[in-house]
Amino acid sequence: MDSTTPGLDVLFVLLGAIMVLAMHAGFAFLEVGTVRRKNQVNALVKILTDFAVSTVAYFFIGYGIAYGVHFLVSAKVLTGAEGSLFAPKGYDLVKFFFLATFAAAIPAIVSGGIAERAKFHPQLIATFLITAIFYPGFEGMVWGTRLGFQDWMGATFGSGFHDFAGSVVVHAFGGWVALGAVVMLGARRGRYRKGGGMAGIPPSNLPFLALGAWILSVGWFGFNVMSAQKIEGLSGLVALNSLMSMVGGILSALLISRNDPGFIHNGALAGLVAVCAGSDVIHPVGALATGAIAGMLFVWVFNQCQSKWKIDDVLGVWPLHGFCGALGGIACGVFGQESLGGLGGVSLPAQIFGTGLGVLIATVTGFVVYGVLKAILGLRLSGEEEFAGADLSIHRIGAYPEEEVPSYDISPVLDDPRRVA
Structure with a gap:
């Protein structure tokens, strides 16, 4: 078993990385189903390209900032040759792959908020900066040893900040970065009327939206369960808690939204976002409660965001990831207590402080990065480009090109006796 365990660990983390990679298709279809056909x-293209840029930025810069590891050595060293600082069988390489899919989730989250009116290349620059510098800085504090943050948390609160699978490190961070991006970008033209009303823009394709939610939900079990990163840390509790929180989010969103299909499918994601932090320490009933609160929180904040606060977050990524991620960080400190059936070892003050710090860093990151890019390059498409749609304005082709090209009568050509069959 000692000789096979390294290989099993590599396979375990690799399967997790593949499942989280597949989640990016979920991000894509969730956005495709929500935005108008012309976008x-x-x-x-945004989701796929952002993933590529994120991987390069994280490989050359970000992973080193987070964990002090770089890959600019020979392949023999990378695969764990004797005396190498790298683990056998290339374990550190698949660990990078796994964590790179997490890093790429940040721009994928932002993408949904800024949809339908953002320039393409400034967003790629923002993606590079966030995944190379800002996200790894916070990731290294929580999941690494950077700045002695976790040691200080333990000394101050009696326990470190617990975020097993990224409610705060990934989701809340991405959601609060997105807030800055959305505010700097401004609302879509025509979204809000001068008299104070709001123009309704329904989802363009509910089956695609549902497909995106399903892909994300299935991949999430790799996101959460494989966050153990070693097969010896595998826990069925994480899987069951993920399931219970997901269904809690679905049912509460169903109830509070009065059967709205968009909210119901996103309710599943709200529950999964919220359970990430404490999925390894809370009781399944606590997970169900966490998901139910998250589903209701998402629907309420989304409605407030769109109609009262006039923040045009197209997919509701700030409510979904920002608020529900922060909820998950705090809920871990509540439902993880032994008195509520959890495994213990968590501190509510530590969870509140760590969550608040993550929200603060992410919010500052979003406003600074997108504020600077707005001042230097601009963030928005022109009015004409936005009216035509990002598909034609940026990529020169629409999703349904046969509907956008004039149809010509070719019967004279077919009837021409000179035509060769």
């Missing part, structure tokens, strides 16, 4: 190609 669907742009949604697909």
